[in-house]
Amino acid sequence: MNYSYYPGCSLEASAKGYDESVKYVFNELGNELHEIDDWNCCGATYYMATKETVSLVISARNLAIAEKKGLDIIAPCSSCYTILYKTNHILKNNRILREKVNQALRKIGLEYHLNVEVRHPLEVLVNDVGIETIASKAKRSLDGLKIAQYYGCQIVRPERGLDDKDDPQMMDNLCEALGAENVYFPMKTQCCGGMLMTTYPDVGLGLNKKLLECAKENGADIIITTCPLCQINLEAYQNKINKKFKTDFKIPVLFFTQIVGYALGGSPRELGFNRSLIPFDPDKIAREELR
Amino acid sequence: MTKGKSGEILPGMLNEKEKELRNSFLLQVKNIPGGESIKKCIQCGTCTATCPVSYTMDITPREIIALFRAKDIDTILSSRTIWICASCYSCTVRCPQGVKVTDIIYSLKRLAIENEIFPKKFPVYALSNSFVWFVNHLGLSYEPGLLVSYYLRTNPFKLLGMVPLFLKLVKNGRIGFFPKKIKNKKSFSKLLKEAEIVENIIPMQES
Numbered sequence: 001m002n003y004s005y006y007p008g009c010s011l012e013a014s015a016k017g018y019d020e021s022v023k024y025v026f027n028e029l030g031n032e033l034h035e036i037d038d039w040n041c042c043g044a045t046y047y048m049a050t051k052e053t054v055s056l057v058i059s060a061r062n063l064a065i066a067e068k069k070g071l072d073i074i075a076p077c078s079s080c081y082t083i084l085y086k087t088n089h090i091l092k093n094n095r096i097l098r099e100k101v102n103q104a105l106r107k108i109g110l111e112y113h114l115n116v117e118v119r120h121p122l123e124v125l126v127n128d129v130g131i132e133t134i135a136s137k138a139k140r141s142l143d144g145l146k147i148a149q150y151y152g153c154q155i156v157r158p159e160r161g162l163d164d165k166d167d168p169q170m171m172d173n174l175c176e177a178l179g180a181e182n183v184y185f186p187m188k189t190q191c192c193g194g195m196l197m198t199t200y201p202d203v204g205l206g207l208n209k210k211l212l213e214c215a216k217e218n219g220a221d222i223i224i225t226t227c228p229l230c231q232i233n234l235e236a237y238q239n240k241i242n243k244k245f246k247t248d249f250k251i252p253v254l255f256f257t258q259i260v261g262y263a264l265g266g267s268p269r270e271l272g273f274n275r276s277l278i279p280f281d282p283d284k285i286a287r288e289e290l291r
Numbered sequence: 292m293t294k295g296k297s298g299e300i301l302p303g304m305l306n307e308k309e310k311e312l313r314n315s316f317l318l319q320v321k322n323i324p325g326g327e328s329i330k331k332c333i334q335c336g337t338c339t340a341t342c343p344v345s346y347t348m349d350i351t352p353r354e355i356i357a358l359f360r361a362k363d364i365d366t367i368l369s370s371r372t373i374w375i376c377a378s379c380y381s382c383t384v385r386c387p388q389g390v391k392v393t394d395i396i397y398s399l400k401r402l403a404i405e406n407e408i409f410p411k412k413f414p415v416y417a418l419s420n421s422f423v424w425f426v427n428h429l430g431l432s433y434e435p436g437l438l439v440s441y442y443l444r445t446n447p448f449k450l451l452g453m454v455p456l457f458l459k460l461v462k463n464g465r466i467g468f469f470p471k472k473i474k475n476k477k478s479f480s481k482l483l484k485e486a487e488i489v490e491n492i493i494p495m496q497e498s
Contacts, residue, residue, distance in 0.1 A: 009432040014465045038474045040430040045378050046419040047426060049400040052322065057486035058426070061479075093324040100492060104485035108478045157380035165384045191343045191379030198441065199414040200375060203347050236456055275463040 001128055004066040004073045004116075005033035008080035008228075009041050015077065015228035017272025021257035022076050022121055024271055028264045029129050029137065033074065036066045042075075042083040045194070056097060057104045059087040064105055064112040072117045074124060076257070078154035078227035079194075085118040120155050122226055122256065123162050126170045135177040139265030142180035145282075147259070148220035149175065149182055150211065150234070152227040153191040165189070171224070171256050178263040183218040187211050192230045197237060208233050209241045212249045222280055224256045231255060235277050252280035305362055312364040312402060318493070319398035323391050331388040332356045338382035338392050348372040352382050352392055355399070368403040372396075374415040417444040427483055430473030435466055 003026075011019035026033050039062050041047075047055040062084065066073050075081040091098045092114050102111050125134065149171045156168050163170050166189060172182045192211060197204030211234060215223050225231050235253040242249055254276065261271040262282045273280060305313065320326040338352040339345045345352060349371045358367050367373065373396050382392040403409055409416055421440035425433050435457065442450040460466040473479055 009434070012431075012471065013434050013467060014460060016465055040473050040479060041426045041432045043426065044422065044432065046422040049397055049415075050404055050419050050423055051487075051490055052319070052398075052401060053490040054483065054486040057482060057489070061482060090322070090324060094322060097322060100489040104482060104489050107485045108482050153379035153381065157384055191377050191381065193344070194377045194379075195418060196344070196375070196377050198438070199418055200347075203344055203375065207343060236460075275465055277459055277463065 002032045002034065002071050003119075003124070004069055004071040005035045006039055006042075006062060006066070006073050006075040006080060006084065007035065008075060008077040010077050010079075010228035014232050015255070017258060017275040018076055018228060018231075018255040020270065020272040021255055021261045021266070022074075024261045024266050025125070025257050025264060026074075026121070028261070028266070029125075029134065031129070034069060034071065036062055036073070039065065042080045042087075044079050044083060048083065048086075053097065053100055055083075056087050056090060057101050059083055060091060060101050060105060060112050061108075061110065063088060063091075063116050063118075064110040067112060067116045070115070072119050072124075074119055074121050076121050076226070077229075078120075078152055079229060081118065081120045082154040082157070088114070088116065088118050120162060120226070122155070122170050122174075125260070126174060131174055131177045134174065134260065134264070138178055138263045140263050142175065142178045142259065142263050145180045145259075146183050146219055146221045147175055147180050148185040148215035148218065148223045149188055149256075150185070150215075150223050150225045150230060151188050152225055152230040153189055155226055156189055171226070174256070174260065175224075178260065180259070183215070183220045185214060185218060185220070187214045192227075192233045194229050194233075197233050201240075204233065205237065205241050205244055208237060209245050209247065212238065212241065212251060213247070215251055216249060220251065222252045222254055222259075224254050224259055226256055238278065250278055252276055252278045254280060309362060309365055312368070312406070313362065315402055315405070316359070316364055316398060319401065320395065323394040323398070325389060325391050326394065328389045328391060329356065329359070329395060332390050333388055335387065337385050337387060338390075341381045341385045342376075343379065343381065344375050344377060348375050352376075352396070355392075355396070356390070364399075364402075365408075367399055368406070368408045373399045373403060374409075374413070376400075414441075414445050417441055420444070425470075427480075429470055430476060430479045431471055433470035436470055 007019050040058060042059050043055040075084055105111055151168050155162050156165050176182060193204040193207040231253050238249045258271045268282055320329060334353055336353045342352055355367050376396045378393055380393045418441045421437050425437055
């Protein structure tokens with residue numbers, strides 16, 4: 001299948017490994033990703049909190065450009081996914097805002113006709129490709145790898161209805177089919193605090209400590225996630241958390257596509273494992289080569 | 292709180308500021324798909340109970356709606372609460388009445404920013420301001436620039452504490468020294484200008 005691809009700013013920087021592994025996985029499963037031509041920042045929650053219509057306009061520019069190709073958009077970053085999805089949802093439901101947004105877009109020769117769907121790669125892998133197909137193409141088994149599945153808050157929240165709001169299963173089922181063991185992780189959709197880590201560090205550190213604690217207590221080797229912000233909060237601040245709470249966390253935090261890509265036969269380097277701040281060598285855990 | 296000229300509380304009467312805030316707020320709520328559900332709030336407090344950060348708020352999400360009903364938006368806007376909200380949508384998901392709590396808090400943030408109701412070196416405003424600056428000038432966000440700009444506006448000393456992490460991220464190829472820009476910057480700037488214009492159009496009432 002063909003999809004439009006919206007990497008977003010994070011996937012070009014701190015979440016480079018996510019970008020590399022998403023591309024690897026989709027390619028390996030015979031799908032083509034077409035990067036949206038000259039896309040711009042979705043605006044994230046911070047633009048949304050400043051100016052409503054302007055934030056919708058800049059977000060809709062991406063939808064309008066993608067619409068020309070007529071393909072569904074894949075947005076791996078949870079925040080981009082949420083903002084683009086929300087923009088689409090608001091424009092579909094609010095005629096006045098739609099007219100305002102198009103009025104601005106028309107000035108630069110664009111117009112958005114509501115013909116694009118915004119989708120998350122996790123859901124596309126599960127629904128379009130299918131877990132069985134993915135499992136049948138696996139070249140390695142993840143047997144022996146204990147994973148805490150952290151979905152974060154954004155992708156399962158309202159309007160999107162991607163999966164169960166409290167106990168989503170897509171990533172669990174996918175990893176289980178690839179041989180991994182999912183540890184008990186009831187905090188799978190609890191918020192990591194997002195940018196609170198910067199604005200109110202005490203609150204942010206506390207939220208992330210709880211998540212790490214839950215993963216550790218339940219014996220996880222690694223945490224995997226779908227969101228660049230969750231990833232960096234959970235990984236890059238473990239030192240600070242250890243200092244503040246006198247803990248000794250050292251849990252690698254990866255993107256789910258890195259793990260799926262590894263099962264599909266990708267080398268750790270092409271999947272961006274080398275970019276982790278807390279190193280994780282998948283070869284040490286998943287030894288069994290299937291073919 | 293609504294007060295008369297001599298400071299006494301007058302039930303049912305709004306001062307000018309409150310009247311203005313209320314009108315802007317109601318306009319914003321109208322734009323939220325399902326926004327009218329704010330009327331259905333039964334004050335059960337599920338939003339507060341499910342909020343991962345309500346313990347550190349000065350007024351709880353439930354109280355926000357209570358204060359709106361008590362015609363005291365001014366107090367909500369000067370609270371720390373709306374800025375602590377991390378936009379995780381827990382409250383919205385669990386509200387038995389379908390109240391769009393998170394989106395309502397977004398409206399309140401915009402209202403506070405519009406009316407500049409917050410302390411001077413306010414962290415969230417500094418961050419969103421920096422963010423908006425980068426998006427407006429590059430078309431893209433640039434993480435290192437964003438953080439530098441943020442700490443310079445709030446607490447420059449904290450910037451030093453970020454250096455080790457910054458270097459590690461550079462080493463692992465996760466941060467570029469120079470920001471990227473979108474290709475068609477000219478058209479993007481034009482779009483922003485037009486967007487600012489349509490932002491300020493107040494739609495006529497639908498018949």
